[in-house]
Amino acid sequence: MKRIRFSWKNICLPISCINNTNQKTTCTTNPSKERLLLLSKQTSVRSRVYLSDFSNSTISLNDLSNSYLIDIHIFTFEELKTITQGFSKYNYLGEGGFGEVYKGFVDNSVKTGLKAQPVAVKALKREGGQGHREWLAEVVILGQLKHPNLVNLIGYCCEDDHRLLVYEYMERGNLEDHLFQKYGGALPWLTRVNILLGAAKGLDFLHKEEKPVIYRDFKPSNILLSSDYSSKLSDFGLATDGSEADDADFTKSVMGTEGYAAPEYISAGHLTTMSDVFSFGVVLLEMLTARKTVKKYRSQRERNLVEWARPMLKDPNKLEQIIDPSLEGRYSLEGIRKAAVLAYQCLSHNAKSRPTMATVVKTLERILDLKDIQNGPFVYIVPVAGANKVHDIKCN
Ligand SMILES: Nc1ncnc2c1ncn2[C@@H]1O[C@H](COP(=O)(O)OP(=O)(O)OP(=O)(O)O)[C@@H](O)[C@H]1O
Numbered sequence: 001m002k003r004i005r006f007s008w009k010n011i012c013l014p015i016s017c018i019n020n021t022n023q024k025t026t027c028t029t030n031p032s033k034e035r036l037l038l039l040s041k042q043t044s045v046r047s048r049v050y051l052s053d054f055s056n057s058t059i060s061l062n063d064l065s066n067s068y069l070i071d072i073h074i075f076t077f078e079e080l081k082t083i084t085q086g087f088s089k090y091n092y093l094g095e096g097g098f099g100e101v102y103k104g105f106v107d108n109s110v111k112t113g114l115k116a117q118p119v120a121v122k123a124l125k126r127e128g129g130q131g132h133r134e135w136l137a138e139v140v141i142l143g144q145l146k147h148p149n150l151v152n153l154i155g156y157c158c159e160d161d162h163r164l165l166v167y168e169y170m171e172r173g174n175l176e177d178h179l180f181q182k183y184g185g186a187l188p189w190l191t192r193v194n195i196l197l198g199a200a201k202g203l204d205f206l207h208k209e210e211k212p213v214i215y216r217d218f219k220p221s222n223i224l225l226s227s228d229y230s231s232k233l234s235d236f237g238l239a240t241d242g243s244e245a246d247d248a249d250f251t252k253s254v255m256g257t258e259g260y261a262a263p264e265y266i267s268a269g270h271l272t273t274m275s276d277v278f279s280f281g282v283v284l285l286e287m288l289t290a291r292k293t294v295k296k297y298r299s300q301r302e303r304n305l306v307e308w309a310r311p312m313l314k315d316p317n318k319l320e321q322i323i324d325p326s327l328e329g330r331y332s333l334e335g336i337r338k339a340a341v342l343a344y345q346c347l348s349h350n351a352k353s354r355p356t357m358a359t360v361v362k363t364l365e366r367i368l369d370l371k372d373i374q375n376g377p378f379v380y381i382v383p384v385a386g387a388n389k390v391h392d393i394k395c396n
Helices: 033-043 059-067 077-084 130-142 175-179 189-209 248-252 263-268 273-289 305-313 318-324 334-346 357-369
Strands: 092-095 099-106 117-124 153-159 162-169 223-225 231-233 379-383 390-394
Touching: 033 059, 033 153, 059 130, 059 153, 099 223, 117 130, 130 153, 153 379, 175 223, 175 231, 189 223, 189 231, 189 273, 189 334, 189 357, 263 273, 263 390, 273 305, 273 357, 305 318, 305 334, 334 357
Parallel strands: none
Antiparallel strands: 092 099, 099 117, 117 162, 153 162, 223 231, 379 390
16 A cells, blocks of 8 residues: 555655756765764764654765665665666566665675675655655764664765665565455465564664654565565665654654554644554564555445444454454464454553553564464464574465
8 A cells, every 4th residue: 555645744854965957966065074073972872863853954875875874784775776677677676755766786896895685675756845845864873873673774875866775675575465365365374473573673673763763654565575484674765764753844844654553643633652562463463364454345334444443342242253264273372362352552642551562572472472273274384594483484
């Protein structure tokens, strides 16, 4: 489901690397002395650069990449064109609100020190301030925060009006395509729980930052899967690092994807970490039911999944009616009940009654340990090369 804006307010950032005269600019000039002085004063008190540092012009992209970014490579547009074979249709992976995504391959010959690996290259559609803000949010947040459940940003390109991002390539694409069966059979129960556990750990990590990062766009298409089905959050364009809370333009614009945003955020623009918890509840409900949160062609009563299904989550007799039939009863009964109660709590209209992501992680870990799976399929444990975990693969 594509991202929509509930309302729109242009965000005007001073874009230090855009050259209005249209000359070729690659953001590689040295930071000014005054800026570095200011920066060194700031570093003594905090360890991370925030998005607001850019809107206040206290830092430039050069300062950020020279002093703060972790293992980030700066690519030229030509280099990215080469590694994606000229953004060829054969390398095309898909398109989201930000722009098109292409598969590529990098190694030491592209940039010294670069590990040989497949990558995903995301190219920003050229459309002014908000597009640049989204690109910058990805660089500022993913360039500084590293975690096994956040997609790894390998590098970026900021040349003339080109804005691109280079990520590690995730072999199994996004959860949405698996959950709603674009590919093959239904995901087994424990694989689903494990995927959501990974995503929950990613959110928990973001929320535990000194200034919590609010992800703002949690949904299945933003959860990417590796070959062994471990999950990582991607698409940080709408994320906010907590530094923009006083910015009038920011607080006025409500953004996200229809069906996932918390009610208090839609109605009053009230954005907290609990907004992410609500969105997590929506995805958990989608995982339990294999139904999309909003679907036009469902009956009026069932159109909004949350409104229709939430009352049934706490009633074990009704619960069975909404569980994904393609699971064919192959799940832990206790596990599915616990997951349903967890979804119910995350979807509370009162933000304060929702659990924190730390509690969600603990609950999902307990559910993952419940192995009383009814009529279980033959489970073949595949050791995955390079990974220290084993995962169950359903064999028909
Ligand atoms: N790192 C990656 N590895 C493999 N595939 C990726 C990667 N990043 C994105 N993709 C794929 O590219 C396509 C577009 O992804 P993108 O994140 O831009 O948009 P989206 O999340 O589908 O939509 P929206 O931006 O509206 O939320 C999707 O099919 C996604 O699975």
